[in-house]
């Protein structure tokens with residue numbers, strides 16, 4: 445009889461993992477709390493158009509994701525475009541894409557510009573990732589870029605992304621961010637090249653769902669798993685008043701939820717799970733009559749603006765895909781217990797629209813066709829100093845129970861390419877566990 449595996453969480457991680465496991469001959473069931481799969485990559489409707497609830501781009505360096513798209517026969521649906529980026533600083537937006545933009549950038553003087561260029565080069569060549577995990581981003585940025593650049597550019601950017609937690613962030617976080625951004629350029633003269641799949645992540649999630657169904661994977665959507673426990677030699681997945689048994693269970697939900705539902709873990713494992721802090725997001729999607737500008741991303745180094753950045757999706761995506769409108773995302777990454785996260789939609793909307801008017805003097809709220817606010821309590825684990833050393837192994841002390849989520853990304857940023865990497869590692873962990881050797885180890889653990 446095929447091994448029965450439950451995958452808890454139907455995001456990109458759970459789905460790609462389920463596909464691997466099913467193709468290796470296992471009988472797989474996905475449990476997803478929402479009515480449909482996709483998680484953070486799921487689409488939603490705005491102003492009559494369907495696009496990603498949170499902004500997503502693909503980079504040429506996303507090799508695992510590109511391989512998955514190929515496997516899903518979606519390579520021909522990929523679209524690539526060179527897009528610009530910009531900086532909002534000192535009350536003005538400055539283009540920040542090409543060498544010429546960099547030279548003309550008025551916010552830093554010529555000596556600091558040289559230092560900035562050399563520092564970025566050094567960052568992309570840095571290989572001692574263990575050392576980077578041991579120092580704070582602040583310490584490292586001050587050393588590489590100097591105090592002036594740190595205070596003027598980097599600290600506001602760190603604060604924008606991490607809030608007050610920026611002071612505990614490790615240098616490996618900023619290194620990974622720089623490395624990912626520069627992965628989008630072919631050389632220093634060029635603008636970033638970003639990609640997307642026609643129809644957005646809805647196309648990818650739909651195709652994955654089809655392939656999963658063809659591979660025999662069962663979907664249990666709208667099911668909030670509340671416990672995963674040992675049940676004799678098997679594992680029981682509990683929801684509502686139902687309990688189903690499986691040979692293996694892989695929990696792919698964020699760590700705070702995993703700690704709640706996997707209460708049979710050893711006390712020290714639970715302690716480690718509970719010590720991982722997460723940031724959530726409050727994100728506005730705006731469908732506008734006309735474009736704000738031509739940059740895909742405007743980084744914000746100004747504490748008066750209530751959002752972290754402005755992402756104009758239609759600088760990349762054809763506006764026809766959005767009914768002729770311009771789609772803009774305004775994200776703010778925050779702790780899910782913070783007052784801002786708990787603010788009602790009308791207040792968030794008011795503060796974001798005011799912020800947008802402050803950035804774009806010509807922006808008129810009457811241009812807004814539709815505006816929606818989205819929240820997710822757990823988006824990424826805070827990249828604190830030493831977090832690489834505290835990463836949890838996938839195999840837990842409970843035989844057959846595995847944990848796999850984005851907190852296990854080593855020295856990388858949160859993106860689907862890394863997520864697929866974690867799914868592949870989890871598939872390997874499940875396969876290894878099927879051997880007699882692992883079974884013996886389980887006995888020892890118990």
Ligand SMILES: Cc1cc2nc3c(=O)[nH]c(=O)nc-3n(C[C@H](O)[C@H](O)[C@H](O)COP(=O)(O)OP(=O)(O)OC[C@H]3O[C@@H](n4cnc5c(N)ncnc54)[C@H](O)[C@@H]3O)c2cc1C
Pocket residue numbers: 452453454455456457458475476477478481482483484485498499500501502667668669670696697698701705725727775823849850858859860861863
């Ligand atoms: C604002 C934003 C921008 C991003 N931009 C990019 C980008 O440009 N490029 C890129 O590659 N990536 C980007 N990402 C990252 C990308 O979305 C993630 O890497 C990916 O979606 C993570 O998938 P996951 O399955 O690990 O997690 P999730 O998507 O969080 O999936 C977890 C799933 O578990 C479910 N769940 C939770 N609790 C339970 C329970 N008790 N029972 C059952 N189910 C449960 C949830 O409903 C969810 O569907 C972005 C993310 C955000 C938020």
